[in-house]
Amino acid sequence: MLPGVGVFGTGSTARVLVPLLKAEGFEVHALWGRSEEEACCLAKEHGIPFHTSRSDDVLLHQDVDLVCIYIPPSMTRQIAVKALGIGKNVVCEKAATAVDSFKMVTAARYYPQLLSIMGNTLRFLPAFVAMRQLLMEGYVGEMQVCDVRVYGPSLLDQSYGWTCEELMGGGGLHTAGSSIIDLLSYLTGARALRVHGLLRTFVQQNGLIRGIRRVTSDDFCFFQMLMGGTGSSSGGVCCTVTLNFNMPGSFVHEVMVVGSTGRLVARGTELYGQRNGSKGEELLLSDSGWAGPEVKEMPLPYLQGLSSMVKALRQSFQAHEERRSWARGSVAMAPTFEDGLYVQTVVEAVKRSSCSGEWECVEIMSQEPDPNHNLCEALQRNKN
Amino acid sequence: MLPGVGVFGTGSTARVLVPLLKAEGFEVHALWGRSEEEACCLAKEHGIPFHTSRSDDVLLHQDVDLVCIYIPPSMTRQIAVKALGIGKNVVCEKAATAVDSFKMVTAARYYPQLLSIMGNTLRFLPAFVAMRQLLMEGYVGEMQVCDVRVYGPSLLDQSYGWTCEELMGGGGLHTAGSSIIDLLSYLTGARALRVHGLLRTFVQQNGLIRGIRRVTSDDFCFFQMLMGGTGSSSGGVCCTVTLNFNMPGSFVHEVMVVGSTGRLVARGTELYGQRNGSKGEELLLSDSGWAGPEVKEMPLPYLQGLSSMVKALRQSFQAHEERRSWARGSVAMAPTFEDGLYVQTVVEAVKRSSCSGEWECVEIMSQEPDPNHNLCEALQRNKN
Numbered sequence: 001m002l003p004g005v006g007v008f009g010t011g012s013t014a015r016v017l018v019p020l021l022k023a024e025g026f027e028v029h030a031l032w033g034r035s036e037e038e039a040c041c042l043a044k045e046h047g048i049p050f051h052t053s054r055s056d057d058v059l060l061h062q063d064v065d066l067v068c069i070y071i072p073p074s075m076t077r078q079i080a081v082k083a084l085g086i087g088k089n090v091v092c093e094k095a096a097t098a099v100d101s102f103k104m105v106t107a108a109r110y111y112p113q114l115l116s117i118m119g120n121t122l123r124f125l126p127a128f129v130a131m132r133q134l135l136m137e138g139y140v141g142e143m144q145v146c147d148v149r150v151y152g153p154s155l156l157d158q159s160y161g162w163t164c165e166e167l168m169g170g171g172g173l174h175t176a177g178s179s180i181i182d183l184l185s186y187l188t189g190a191r192a193l194r195v196h197g198l199l200r201t202f203v204q205q206n207g208l209i210r211g212i213r214r215v216t217s218d219d220f221c222f223f224q225m226l227m228g229g230t231g232s233s234s235g236g237v238c239c240t241v242t243l244n245f246n247m248p249g250s251f252v253h254e255v256m257v258v259g260s261t262g263r264l265v266a267r268g269t270e271l272y273g274q275r276n277g278s279k280g281e282e283l284l285l286s287d288s289g290w291a292g293p294e295v296k297e298m299p300l301p302y303l304q305g306l307s308s309m310v311k312a313l314r315q316s317f318q319a320h321e322e323r324r325s326w327a328r329g330s331v332a333m334a335p336t337f338e339d340g341l342y343v344q345t346v347v348e349a350v351k352r353s354s355c356s357g358e359w360e361c362v363e364i365m366s367q368e369p370d371p372n373h374n375l376c377e378a379l380q381r382n383k384n
Numbered sequence: 385m386l387p388g389v390g391v392f393g394t395g396s397t398a399r400v401l402v403p404l405l406k407a408e409g410f411e412v413h414a415l416w417g418r419s420e421e422e423a424c425c426l427a428k429e430h431g432i433p434f435h436t437s438r439s440d441d442v443l444l445h446q447d448v449d450l451v452c453i454y455i456p457p458s459m460t461r462q463i464a465v466k467a468l469g470i471g472k473n474v475v476c477e478k479a480a481t482a483v484d485s486f487k488m489v490t491a492a493r494y495y496p497q498l499l500s501i502m503g504n505t506l507r508f509l510p511a512f513v514a515m516r517q518l519l520m521e522g523y524v525g526e527m528q529v530c531d532v533r534v535y536g537p538s539l540l541d542q543s544y545g546w547t548c549e550e551l552m553g554g555g556g557l558h559t560a561g562s563s564i565i566d567l568l569s570y571l572t573g574a575r576a577l578r579v580h581g582l583l584r585t586f587v588q589q590n591g592l593i594r595g596i597r598r599v600t601s602d603d604f605c606f607f608q609m610l611m612g613g614t615g616s617s618s619g620g621v622c623c624t625v626t627l628n629f630n631m632p633g634s635f636v637h638e639v640m641v642v643g644s645t646g647r648l649v650a651r652g653t654e655l656y657g658q659r660n661g662s663k664g665e666e667l668l669l670s671d672s673g674w675a676g677p678e679v680k681e682m683p684l685p686y687l688q689g690l691s692s693m694v695k696a697l698r699q700s701f702q703a704h705e706e707r708r709s710w711a712r713g714s715v716a717m718a719p720t721f722e723d724g725l726y727v728q729t730v731v732e733a734v735k736r737s738s739c740s741g742e743w744e745c746v747e748i749m750s751q752e753p754d755p756n757h758n759l760c761e762a763l764q765r766n767k768n
Contacts, residue, residue, distance in 0.1 A: 144586045144630060145604055147533075196580065196741075198608060200622060202528045202644070220529055222624050224582060224606065238584060240606050240626060246528060246642055248660045258630055260586070276632045357580075357743045 001323040002314065003065030003089065006030040006058040007048075008079055010038040012297040013070040013093070013119075013306070018046045019293065020307050021068075024314040029063040034071075055079055059086050065324045066317075069093060070119065072162040073169030076100070080116075081107040089115035089326065091313070094178050094340060096169035098348050101341040102365045108337040115316070115326050117334040120343075121305030122183045124312060124333070127271040128305075130285045131257070131264050132187050139273060140259025146184055146239040150176045151252040152299065154219065155245050158208060164215045166351075171217030172243040173199060173347055179302075180241055180255075181225070181343045182335050187257060188237050190227040191342060194359045197223030197350035202246055219245045223350045226359075251299050269301050309334070341365065385707040386698065387449030387473065390414040390442040391432075392463055394422040396681040397454040397477070397503075397690070402430045403677065404691050405452070408698040413447040418455075439463055443470050449708045450701075453477060454503065456546040457553025460484070464500075465491040473499035473708065475697070478562050478724060480553035482732050485725040486749045492721040499700070499710050501718040504727075505689030506567045508696060508717070511655040512689075514669045515641070515648050516571050523657060524643025530568055530623040534560045535636040536683065538603065539629050542592060548599045550735075555601030556627040557583060558731055563686075564625055564639075565609070565727045566719050571641060572621050574611040575726060578743045581607030581734035586630055603629045607734045610743075635683050653685050693718070725749065 005026050007014055010033040018028055030050040033039025043051035050061065058064060059082055067083040069076055069092035077100035080092045084107045095101045108116040122128055135143065155163055155175055162168035163175075185191050199218035209215055225239040256265040262275035264284075271285035288304075295303060312330045319327035335343075342364060349360040389410050391398055394417040402412055414434040417423025427435035434445065442448060443466055451467040453460055453476035461484035464476045468491045479485045492500040506512055519527065539547055539559055546552035547559075569575050583602040593599055609623040640649040646659035648668075655669035672688075679687060696714045703711035719727075726748060733744040 144584075145628060147626060147628070149531075196582075198580075198622065200528075220622065222608065222622070238582065238604065238606070242531060242624060244529060244531070244642060246644070247647060249658060249663055250665075258628060260630070263631060274633060278633055280633070359741045 001321055002026050002317050003323045004029045004063040005066045005068060006032070006061055006064035006088075007068045007070070008032045008055070008058065009070035010034070010042045011070060012295060014068075015042065016293065016295050016298060016303060016306060017068060017070060017310070018042070018048070020310045022046070023292075024310050026066075026310075026314065027063075030058040030061045032058045055082070059083050059088065065089060066091070066115070066313075068119070073174070074162060077103055080104050084108065084111045084114055084116060087111070087114065087324075089324065091115070091117050091119050091309075093119050094169070094174070095344065096167075098341065098344045098365055099369060101337070101344040102368055104337045105341050106368070115331065116337050117331060118182070118337065118340040118343075119306075119309070120179050120182045120335045120339075121302055121309050122179045123186050123305070123335060124308035125269060125301055125305040126288065126308065127266045127269050127285050127301075128183060128187065128255075129333070130271050131255075131266055134264055134273065134284070135187060135257060136189075138261075139275070140257055140263055141261030143188055143237045143257055143259045145258045146188065146237060147256045147258070148180050148184070148239070148241040149252055149254045150180065150242070151244045151247045151250060153245065153248040153250075154203065155217075156206070156209070156215065160209050160213055164209060164213075164217055166216040166218070171199070171219070171221070172245045173197075173218050173221040173223070173350060176243050176245075177221060177223070177241065177350070178343050178347060180243075181346045182339055183255065184225065184227075184239050184241075185339070185342065186333070186335070187255075188227055188239075190236060192225035192239070192346050192349075192362045193228050193236070194226045194361055195223055195346060195349045195353055196359045197221065197353045199351065199354040221350070223353070225346065253299060253301050269304055385705060386410050386701050387707045388413045388447040389450045389452060390416070390445055390448035390472075391452045391454070392416045392439070392442065393454035394418070394426045395454060396679060398452075399426065400677065400679050400682060400687060400690060401452060401454060401694070402426070402432070404694045406430070407676075408694050410450075410694075410698065411447075414442040414445045416442045439466070443467050443472065449473060450475070450499070450697075452503070457558070458546065461487055464488050468492065468495045468498055468500060471495070471498065471708075473710065475499070475501050475503050475693075477503050478553070478558070479728065480551070482725065482728045482749055483753060485721070485728040486752055489721045489725050490752070499715065500721050501715060502566070502721065502724040502727075503690075503693065504563050504566045504719045504723075505686055505693050506563045507570050507689070507719060508692035509653060509685055509689040510672065510692065511650045511653050511669050511685075512567060512571065512639075513717070514655050515639075515650055518648055518657065518668070519571060519641060520573075522645075523659070524641055524647055525645030527572060527621045527641055527643045529642045530572065530621060531640045531642070532564050532568070532623070532625040533636055533638045534564065534626070535628045535631045535634060537629065537632040537634075538587065539601075540590070540593070540599065544593050544597055548593060548597075548601055550600040550602070555583070555603070555605070556629045557581075557602055557605040557607070557734060560627050560629075561605060561607070561625065561734070562727050562731060564627075565730045566723060567639065568609065568611075568623050568625075569723070569726065570717070570719075571639075572611055572623075574620060576609035576623070576730050576733075576746045577612050577620070578610045578745055579607055579730060579733045579737055580743045581605065581737045583735065583738040605734070607737070609730065637683060637685050652683075653688055
């Protein structure tokens with residue numbers, strides 16, 4: 001039986017998510033927006049019976065068994081951790097910091113019977129599902145290089161907000177880079193050991209963001225990841241990722257994996273492959289055609305990925321009679337909160353590397369940093 | 385009047401060059417090959433009256449006024465410097481080391497009336513000539529990012545040789561990377577201040593190179609260059625270059641420049657552009673069609689670039705009565721030996737960065753390193 005859903009957020013993803021959920025038979029019982037007005041507007045549009053700007057009203061809503069959190073990164077941790085504590089299943093977007101991600105991991109570990117997945121949608125895109133399958137079957141031989149490019153128009157909102165602020169989780173690395181970091185670990189089956197990166201904010205002000213305000217989030221980011229060796233290879237897989245969001249009027253989303261005997265390339269939602277020795281590329285998976293709504297802010301790979309994830313959620317819950325129970329099978333490929341922590345750790349290592357100019361190690365947090373740590377150190381220093 | 389030409393080399397470039405020279409009206413009087421046999425074979429094929437395996441016989445040949453040197457990098461310096469000393473005009477490929485390049489610069493400075501250019505051919509490709517013109521006219525606004533990708537099959541020769549050896553000037557960085565480094569300084573009008581890079585040799589042995597022999601030259605190279613600031617911009621242009629020569633059956637040659645108001649992309653020999661605000665790319669320069677010979681080892685951009693360079697050489701010499709004189713005009717865009725030293729310096733800085741993991745400064749040699757330097761230092765140490 002399908003659980004009742006509560007949705008957090010009124011942004012572009014939430015706007016797409018609600019109709020996708022309904023199309024799969026989920027009932028959306030409650031909607032939270034930062035302002036009453038925003039919530040009211042979207043609730044009316046989609047016939048959601050209850051809306052609010054108080055988060056507890058959604059979390060404690062008796063018909064809500066699954067909470068979908070698509071809100072600014074800095075607010076995600078609080079809602080996600082609380083939702084799990086109340087006993088609700090959670091699908092959510094990334095948090096703003098590794099510390100936040102770690103707190104979410106702790107909560108998820110504490111409630112293993114609850115569903116807790118990251119709403120990273122690229123893993124669910126059929127092209128990447130097929131790509132992973134082919135990689136595991138040895139289509140490219142031993143993996144050598146992953147080369148990713150995401151080019152598109154500015155990620156900034158119309159008005160000044162979190163998308164402009166690096167510390168609030170804005171920027172190309174945090175937004176698109178996160179999805180790619182997760183995807184590459186899914187495709188290669190390995191995690192980054194060391195990273196090197198370069199971030200730039202080429203457009204610091206525009207017609208809407210001016211005066212004393214400046215954009216601090218990156219609009220260009222370039223990073224490399226050296227993945228954990230698989231034993232046989234000397235250095236593991238090299239991943240290079242180029243993100244450029246100064247290209248209005250275009251959208252390029254290309255993920256290429258090159259190996260010893262061939263290569264696979266996903267362009268947008270299509271998958272191509274070429275084995276060494278063959279003359280040209282073969283189309284392995286063509287675009288299935290998107291019947292859903294076109295969304296300007298959300299490129300097709302993300303849109304279709306989101307749609308596939310909602311389908312997987314439906315299958316997962318349908319397998320059980322009880323509306324809060326779910327089967328691991330169809331959502332087993334979804335990124336866990338642990339994956340979310342890994343991704344956030346890589347993002348922060350890339351940022352550190354951009355400052356230091358050096359390769360930075362990816363060290364996953366194993367315990368929460370003591371908030372009094374700095375204070376203690378200062379006291380310690382004073383004593384000496 | 386066109387000068388008589390002597391050609392050094394019997395490799396794929398020399399094989400293409402000879403007919404191109406003849407098509408433009410140059411007479412090729414002499415050919416040098418490493419072995420009599422190789423020289424004889426190519427000379428017969430193209431009706432070259434004289435061939436030899438002794439370099440002086442070509443350099444001192446009385447009908448030779450222009451020497452074209454397309455031989456392994458480690459041999460280039462010796463021939464080029466000697467040719468200038470004898471009073472011949474020189475077109476040559478890159479040397480193996482910065483020290484060699486510096487010696488060539490010294491010789492070129494000593495004989496400023498002689499033509500001395502690097503046979504780097506991408507600058508002459510019509511797509512890049514047009515690209516540079518459009519960049520200077522402000523098509524993309526303020527330049528932000530250059531993004532280059534060169535993918536292709538292995539660069540290794542059939543048998544073990546210099547192409548396998550990093551120290552001999554083999555590898556993707558030295559071969560294709562050099563052309564790209566030169567091209568990017570031509571396009572942006574700036575030089576790299578700092579570089580960061582990663583080199584890999586994924587295929588260390590193959591069916592032909594085995595046993596105790598291993599390939600040391602890179603088949604994958606990835607590097608970034610921070611170009612000298614133009615004053616107004618904070619950090620100058622960021623260039624990212626990905627070279628992958630583990631992709632048999634494909635050839636991708638893409639150079640993209642992204643700026644504040646638009647972008648230009650050269651794909652192979654074609655040029656595309658898109659200004660911010662327009663819906664799609666426009667084709668700015670289509671492929672002119674290549675009537676010359678197809679050469680498996682030499683992709684079209686290099687082939688057409690070489691052809692354009694030979695045309696420019698013809699114009700340059702035709703402008704003068706005396707067969708050794710030339711006009712700077714039509715070859716003014718050609719890379720000088722100084723440019724060659726810059727390129728070699730960047731190549732070595734990228735290699736250093738791949739070892740150190742750090743950003744490396746590009747410091748152009750201003751005097752020849754003392755060969756006794758290490759010895760002196762050792763003596764100095766012993767004294768203390």
